[in-house]
Amino acid sequence: MANALPTRAVLTANDVRSGDIVFWSADGSWTTDINNALISQGTETAETLLSRGQAEEAANRVVGTYLVALRPEDSAEPVPLKLREIRRLAGPSVPVPAAGTETRHAA
Amino acid sequence: MYAYDTHDQAFVEDRAREFRDQVERRLTGQLSEEEFRPLRLQNGLYLQLHAYMLRIAIPYGELNSTQLRKLGYIADTYDKGYGHFTTRQNIQFNWPKLVDTPDILDHLASVQMHAIQTSGNCIRNVTSDPFAGVAADEFVDPRPVSELLRQWSMLHPEFAFLPRKFKFAVTGAAEDRAAMKFHDIGIWAKTDDSGHPVFDLYVGGGQGRTPRVAKPFEPAVALPDLLPLLDAMLRVYNLHGRRDNKYKARIKILVEELGLENYRDEVRAELAGMDTAPFQSAVDEYERIHAQFEAAQPVMEPGESLDLSTASASLQAWVGQNVAAHRVPGWAVVQISVKPKGGIPGDVTGTQMLALADLADAFSAGELRITHRQNVVFPYVRAGDLPGLFKGLQDIGLAEDNIGEASDIIACPGLDYCGLATARSIPVAQELSTMLRAREATDALGPISLNISGCINACGHHHAANIGILGLNKAEKENYQITLGGRSDENATVGEVLGPGFDRDQVPAAIGRVLDTYLSLRSGADERFPDTYARVGKAPFKEAVYVGA
Numbered sequence: 001m002a003n004a005l006p007t008r009a010v011l012t013a014n015d016v017r018s019g020d021i022v023f024w025s026a027d028g029s030w031t032t033d034i035n036n037a038l039i040s041q042g043t044e045t046a047e048t049l050l051s052r053g054q055a056e057e058a059a060n061r062v063v064g065t066y067l068v069a070l071r072p073e074d075s076a077e078p079v080p081l082k083l084r085e086i087r088r089l090a091g092p093s094v095p096v097p098a099a100g101t102e103t104r105h106a107a
Numbered sequence: 108m109y110a111y112d113t114h115d116q117a118f119v120e121d122r123a124r125e126f127r128d129q130v131e132r133r134l135t136g137q138l139s140e141e142e143f144r145p146l147r148l149q150n151g152l153y154l155q156l157h158a159y160m161l162r163i164a165i166p167y168g169e170l171n172s173t174q175l176r177k178l179g180y181i182a183d184t185y186d187k188g189y190g191h192f193t194t195r196q197n198i199q200f201n202w203p204k205l206v207d208t209p210d211i212l213d214h215l216a217s218v219q220m221h222a223i224q225t226s227g228n229c230i231r232n233v234t235s236d237p238f239a240g241v242a243a244d245e246f247v248d249p250r251p252v253s254e255l256l257r258q259w260s261m262l263h264p265e266f267a268f269l270p271r272k273f274k275f276a277v278t279g280a281a282e283d284r285a286a287m288k289f290h291d292i293g294i295w296a297k298t299d300d301s302g303h304p305v306f307d308l309y310v311g312g313g314q315g316r317t318p319r320v321a322k323p324f325e326p327a328v329a330l331p332d333l334l335p336l337l338d339a340m341l342r343v344y345n346l347h348g349r350r351d352n353k354y355k356a357r358i359k360i361l362v363e364e365l366g367l368e369n370y371r372d373e374v375r376a377e378l379a380g381m382d383t384a385p386f387q388s389a390v391d392e393y394e395r396i397h398a399q400f401e402a403a404q405p406v407m408e409p410g411e412s413l414d415l416s417t418a419s420a421s422l423q424a425w426v427g428q429n430v431a432a433h434r435v436p437g438w439a440v441v442q443i444s445v446k447p448k449g450g451i452p453g454d455v456t457g458t459q460m461l462a463l464a465d466l467a468d469a470f471s472a473g474e475l476r477i478t479h480r481q482n483v484v485f486p487y488v489r490a491g492d493l494p495g496l497f498k499g500l501q502d503i504g505l506a507e508d509n510i511g512e513a514s515d516i517i518a519c520p521g522l523d524y525c526g527l528a529t530a531r532s533i534p535v536a537q538e539l540s541t542m543l544r545a546r547e548a549t550d551a552l553g554p555i556s557l558n559i560s561g562c563i564n565a566c567g568h569h570h571a572a573n574i575g576i577l578g579l580n581k582a583e584k585e586n587y588q589i590t591l592g593g594r595s596d597e598n599a600t601v602g603e604v605l606g607p608g609f610d611r612d613q614v615p616a617a618i619g620r621v622l623d624t625y626l627s628l629r630s631g632a633d634e635r636f637p638d639t640y641a642r643v644g645k646a647p648f649k650e651a652v653y654v655g656a
Contacts, residue, residue, distance in 0.1 A: 017134065018204045019158035060136040064154060083530075083583045084522070088156050092523040093534045094451055096187045096202075 006069035010037040010078055011049040013062035021088065022062060024052060030062060034078050034089060039070065108169050108403055108474055109254050109396060111219045118261075119216040122223060126150050127209035134206065149229075151222025152208055156526045161203045162225040163215060165477050167235035167253040167277070168196030172464040172473040177218045179460030185211050190460070191524075192445060192453040194517060194568055195274070196234050196477045197225060201524050223261070228269045230260035230341075234276045236284045237476040237484045238440050240404065243432035247279035247296035247304045251397040252333070255389060259334055266341050270348030271356035273341070274313070279304075281597075286479055288312045288321040288599035289571050291358045292340065299327065306333055310340065310370070311362035314565035318601040319359040322367050330393060334386045339378040343370065405472040405487050410437025413490040422497050425508040430493065437490050441471070443483040443500060444507040444515060448544040449537050452518040453481030455505075462503045470496045479568075480517055480556075482510065513555040513622070514543035517568050521561025521578060522585075528561035530578025530585040535559055535614055542615045552622060555636045556594070571595035573636040574621060575602045576614065587614050591621065591648055592640040600637065606649055617652050624651040 011024035022030040023037035031037065040046040046067055053065030069081040080086050111119070126146070133143045147153075151162040163178070170178075178198060182190050185207045186200040193199055203211060215221055224231055233253045240248045256275055260266065266273070278285040279296035287293035293309035305327040312321025328336055344358045347365065362370050415423050431440040443463070446452050455463070463483065467475045470492045471485035478484060483505075488496060500506040509515050516539060519525065521532030536559055546552065559576040560567030569575030575590035586608040593602025609617050624647055629639045640648070 014154060014158070016140075017206045019154065019202070021157060057140065060134070060139075063140045081583075083580055083585065084156075087522045087531070091157060093531060094523070094537075096189075 005043045005046040005050075006067055006081075007040075007042055007046070008070045008072055009040045009046050009049070009067040010034060010070065011040075011053050011065060012037075012068050013053060013056065013065040016060055016063050024049060024056075030056075037078060039078055040067070108171060109166075109250070109399055110403070116216075116219065119219070119221045119223075120213075122150075122221060123209065123212040123216045126212055130205060130209050145227070147205075147208075148226040149223065150208075150212065151225035152203075152205075153226060154526070155201070156522070156524055156528075158202050159205055159208070160524070161200045161208060161211065161222055162193070163198050163200070163220060163222045164225050164232045165197050165220075166257050167233055167239065167250055168237050168477040168479070169239075169250065170475050170477065172467040172475070174218045174220055175460050175464040175467065175475065177214055177220070179457040179464065181211055181214060182457035182460060186457075188458075189454055189456045191520060192455065192477050192481045192483075194479050194481065194519070194566060195232055196237075196479055197232055198477070199520070201520070227267075228271050228273075229267050230256075230263065230269075230273045230275065233257055233260070234274070234285055234290075234479055236278045236280055237478040238280065238284060238431065238486065239476075240400065241433050241435075241438070241440050241486045242280045242282075242284075243434050244281040245279055245434065246281070246298050248397075248400060249277040249279035249285075249294075249296050250400050251393055252294065252296060252304070252306070252330075253277045254396045254400075255334070255393050256337075258392070259337075259389075265345065269341070269345055270350045271353060271358075273344075273358070283595070283597040283599070284478075286568070286571055286595035286599070288597075289314055289318075289568070289595055290321060292324075292337065293321045297327070299329075304330055306330075308336070308340075311359040311367075312599070313357050313359045314568060314570045315357070316354060316563045316565075317357075317359065318565065318570035319363070320599045320601060321359075322362065324367070324371065331386075331390050334389045335378060335381060335383045336374070338386070339374045339381060342377050342381075343373045347373070407435040407438055407487065409435055410490060412437060413439075413493050418494065421506075421508070422494055425497055425506060426493055428508040428512070429510045439488045439490050439493060441485040441488045441493070441496060442478070442510040443485065443505050444510050445482050445505065446509060446515045446540065447504055447507045448514070449541045450507075451533050452516050452536050455483075459503050459505065462499070463505070466496060466499045469499070480515065482515070509544065509547065511554040511556075512543070512547050513552055513557045513574070514540045514547060515556075516540060516543075517556075517558040517572070519559070519561050519567035521559070521567075525561060525566075527564060528578070529563070529580040530561050530587065531611075532559045532561040532567055532578055535576065535578070535587065535611060538615055539618060542619065546619075546622065550622070550626065551632060552626070553632060553635060555622075555625075557618070568595065569593075570601050571599065572602060573640070574618065576618075577608075579608060581608065585611050587611060589617060589621070589652070591645065592637055594637045598637075600641075603645055605645065606653055620651045621648055624648050 276290040295307040309321035476484040518532040518536035522528040558572035588608040590602030
């Protein structure tokens with residue numbers, strides 16, 4: 001059985017060329033900042049977002065679209081509900097060095 | 108080490124060209140993601156939690172300095188300045204762009220490397236003893252047969268779409284440093300009475316959600332019979348292995364469901380009907396490969412051991428902990444820990460790779476190995492060069508003297524990088540490393556393996572550790588289960604679950620109580636952790652961890 005659509009969610013994917021995590025924004029383009037993402041309110045807009053994701057995949061701009069369920073509170077700030085999505089949004093626990101500039105294990 | 112012939116070189120160059128064309132067709136929309144996905148996976152390119160990830164094969168863990176320099180260049184040019192050594196002796200880059208991967212594969216091909224068969228349901232990179240060719244306890248150098256397996260399995264037309272991935276490990280020494288019995292097929296090379304290599308075969312080992320120690324399949328297989336027998340073993344698996352359920356698709360499940368004897372009978376029947384003529388050249392090829400490895404070894408005249416009586420305490424400690432016996436007196440096998448206090452297991456920056464390559468040129472005939480414990484080995488170090496090498500490693504933050512200790516932690520990328528993970532491994536490893544380095548300075552814990560996996564797939568080998576930690580997702584909160592008593596050596600054992608899991612901040616204290624219990628119960632300083640555990644059982648550890656908390 002398919003999972004029920006989340007009532008409050010954002011559409012996410014990875015950029016085909018770069019692999020960057022992206023979110024569908026209110027201005028009809030992809031953004032790397034979840035704070036600029038279009039937040040669905042109710043299953044109807046969630047379905048619209050999913051359809052948009054399929055169209056964007058078909059256009060080869062992104063890969064792996066899906067909806068990220070958000071905490072239901074009224075806060076304008078989008079906070080994912082699931083641990084996996086919280087970690088995906090936060091990035092690695094350890095700061096990632098800039099190329100060639102530091103020693104990974106320096107104390 | 109083995110050097111590509113013109114056929115090998117042309118093959119990897121052609122393959123890189125082919126992938127460039129596939130990427131171009133993907134980017135122009137001629138290939139959908141559904142069509143492209145199997146093609147990128149066959150070239151080691153995954154889509155992970157945050158980004159693409161490229162896994163590059165390091166056959167049996169052996170690298171030369173030119174190759175490591177190239178990996179450092181790739182880290183700094185195409186990635187974010189670091190790479191991650193894996194438990195299959197490979198290296199992963201966590202942030203490559205799809206548009207850059209054709210150039211990366213061209214760079215790899217230019218130094219006889221590739222990313223083929225580091226993903227998918229095929230025969231994966233063959234792993235082996237990182238001390239191969241130099242170990243004091245070695246019967247047979249496992250590299251020639253490992254290379255033979257690499258050639259046999261590379262794009263093997265029958266085995267490109269197996270029921271599930273398939274992993275070989277080869278060792279040829281008294282001590283198993285390759286976790287051979289935790290592989291689909293493990294090969295233990297020895298010699299017969301005439302000094303010829305023979306191979307004990309084990310089948311059905313593995314980790315994941317159904318951990319199993321491999322069972323003895325056939326002892327003392329002669330070289331001419333090896334590839335036909337392996338081919339037959341794979342054919343029977345390919346025919347009968349389950350494709351309806353990926354969790355029951357590994358050969359360990361087939362061997363269990365059929366029964367070892369029935370599986371063996373099926374293999375013998377298959378072998379009896381096979382045309383083995385195509386394998387007749389394998390012995391000559393083995394000899395050619397063997398001769399190449401022999402010729403590539405540096406001349407090692409026996410010499411004197413290093414007098415450490417006036418050396419610094421730090422050098423003495425490092426030599427005592429990280430240097431293993433070499434087969435030639437006066438030479439050393441140096442294990443370089445990629446597990447500094449509070450560090451990230453297996454992560455090395457591009458800068459460190461370039462420096463390690465220079466050190467390998469200066470002190471190890473330009474050759475090094477990656478271990479399944481995510482460390483580096485220099486196999487050809489003159490004893491007299493140890494102080495110079497130690498100084499060079501101190502300069503790049505890789506001189507930790509903790510090889511084989513509990514702080515020499517294996518950790519998978521976990522939920523910091525992996526799309527399959529259920530919890531993070533790296534921060535747990537870092538916190539434990541800091542705690543354990545302090546204890547190791549005072550408590551003389553002795554050799555202990557501590558491995559962490561971020562999900563049930565067990566890439567962090569937690570089942571095979573004296574102390575294993577498995578990260579799970581419990582109601583959207585990270586939770587860590589402890590296993591005890593596992594070991595990956597020739598006496599391989601699957602660890603037992605101690606009890607309910609812990610929140611992340613409780614893990615260091617729980618591990619501390621496990622160590623306290625071991626110290627109080629061991630019969631002496633020379634009784635190792637798994638031996639104490641086997642003698643006293645789970646109960647005292649469970650009581651200390653849960654009741655004594």
